[in-house]
Amino acid sequence: MIPFGDLSREHLELSEELGKIIKDVCQDGWFILGKKVEEFENVFARYIGNNVYGIGVGSGTEAIHLSLVASGVEHGDYVITVPNTAVPTVSAISFAGAKPLFVDIDPNSFNMDPTQLRNTIIKEKKRLGKKLKAVIPVYLYGQSADMTPILNIAREFDIKVIEDACQAHGTEYKDCKVGSMGDYAAFSFYPSKNLGAYGDGGIILTKSPAEAQKLKMLRNYGQEKRYYHKIIGFNSRLDELQAAILLAKLKYLDVWNNRRRDIATLYSQEIKNPLVTKPSQMSYGKHIYHLYVIKHPNRDGLRTYLEKEGVATMIHYPIPIHLQEAYNDLNYASNSFPVAEKCVKEIVSLPMFPQLRDEEVKKIAELINRYDGTENPRF
Ligand SMILES: Cc1ncc(COP(=O)(O)O)c(C=O)c1O
Structure with missing residues (x-):
């Protein structure tokens, strides 16, 4: 049988290197929000672009969810995306308390059709006003959506852009890697992704240092320092073992x-x-x-x-x-x-x-x- 995917073939190539890395983390005895997470956040952000900040989180779903929360999406708001995505894009919208609004896709790229986006916003803006908060273009199968018109439309109508780059680690749009164009970008490290962890994991990228700070609190019970809770937050953290593994795998x-x-x-x-x-x-x-x-x-x-x-x-x-x-x-x-x-x-x-x-x-x-x-x- 030719398998659809086979991570054991990859592990065969990396087992020695990763075995040592896993042992080192275990010997270090620090498993949550330590040096490896910080290093991976910096290295991955730099891989995507300059002046980008990374916030390691528990999954791609959580990366989208926390980005929506950080961007001010609340109960009763609306977020636009495409109907042919993985369900977590939309679960994250639901968990932020918002409702999804869908727009159709371009048949060649399989991604959001900017003309349909504009038409939908024009149609819905009168009814929804400021409740229309954000758009999530998805880079399905590893190819970017046509971002220049999407970013222009979002700017024109004053809505946030969250890139769903969960399938797009290293994808390029024009001269840049995806993940540095929107207000936030979400990546997944689900094991079968182009860059996969040995379990769940995700990262949010943003160019705003203030948003990065807020997201670091949101992923860690809303605390600014231990036991001092500035905002209401969640538990959604990339762990040290996964960060160490991802750091090693990023080289490849x-x-x-x-x-x-x-x-x-x-x-x-x-x-x-x-x-x-x-x-x-x-x-x-x-x-x-x-x-x-x-x-x-x-x-x-x-x-x-x-x-x-x-x-x-x-x-x-x-x-x-x-x-x-x-x-x-x-x-x-x-x-x-x-x-x-x-x-x-x-x-x-x-x-x-x-x-x-x-x-x-x-x-x-x-x-x-x-x-x-x-x-x-x-x-
Ligand atoms: C397009 C897309 N969005 C979001 C997600 C959610 O990522 P995760 O499985 O890490 O929560 C995935 C991964 O399955 C995905 O493919």
């Missing part, structure tokens, strides 16, 4: 991202089936292929066939958020977001991880080329 991130890009190029060269739409690399940036997602009109048939042939695939994501049971109360009808809803029916994510071998990529492409679009393909 560019190499791994380049390998993912090479794998994507190989897939795109080798897949010749005319029914397949291959992912677009938008001219405005650099894709880091957290996922390699193709479209096929008989996606379910293709998946069943690949499964039988020993190739694991996944769907990111099978149901858009506005049609998920948990969000029934938002009362969105189906076909509210036709582009996203059409994509959802056709997408399939192929195996993608840096240790995937060229022979495996070629084998997958060859199988896809042999699939004629029916449930029982010809051989």
Whole structure:
């Protein structure tokens, strides 16, 4: 079976180095908010851009949630995002007490369509006024959204921008890495991400030192110093073990991202089936292929066939958020977001991880080329 992802192949390369690092942290005996967290926050922020501050938190979800809280989002406010994201983008909005408002996507990038964003704001601004607080563009599959128009629209309507960069560690937009363009940016270190921890973890980036200070309190019970609580806060901290592991793994991130890009190029060269739409690399940036997602009109048939042939695939994501049971109360009808809803029916994510071998990529492409679009393909 060719696995969809396989972290054990990565661990084989790193086990000695990481084993020592883990032992050192344990011997040090300091597990929460210590030197490793601070060092990782600084090094990761510098990797993304100049004059950026990092605040290590418990997960990507928490990074979005705390950014929303820091930006003043309160009960009854509204936050705009896309319907074809991982559910945590929207759970974070709900946990901040706000309601999500969705806008449709661009079919090539799979990301927020700036024209739809403008139309939605113009339509809703009269009704919602200052309750419309923020927008969360998501960099789905490792590719940036078209940020210049999104940032301009946000500025024009005075709403905050929180970049959901949870799938985009090292992604570029024009000349900069994503994570330094909005008011805040959220990254996830879920193990399978391009930079993954050995458990949960996340980081918030911001260019404002005052916001960084506030976020450091918010993640740690609202305390400025121990047992002196200035604001009401949470417990959401990146721990020392994860920070030490991430610090070691960050050295390899560019190499791994380049390998993912090479794998994507190989897939795109080798897949010749005319029914397949291959992912677009938008001219405005650099894709880091957290996922390699193709479209096929008989996606379910293709998946069943690949499964039988020993190739694991996944769907990111099978149901858009506005049609998920948990969000029934938002009362969105189906076909509210036709582009996203059409994509959802056709997408399939192929195996993608840096240790995937060229022979495996070629084998997958060859199988896809042999699939004629029916449930029982010809051989
Ligand atoms: C787009 C997106 N947003 C948010 C998250 C949440 O990150 P985490 O799983 O670390 O909470 C993820 C990760 O699953 C994600 O892919």
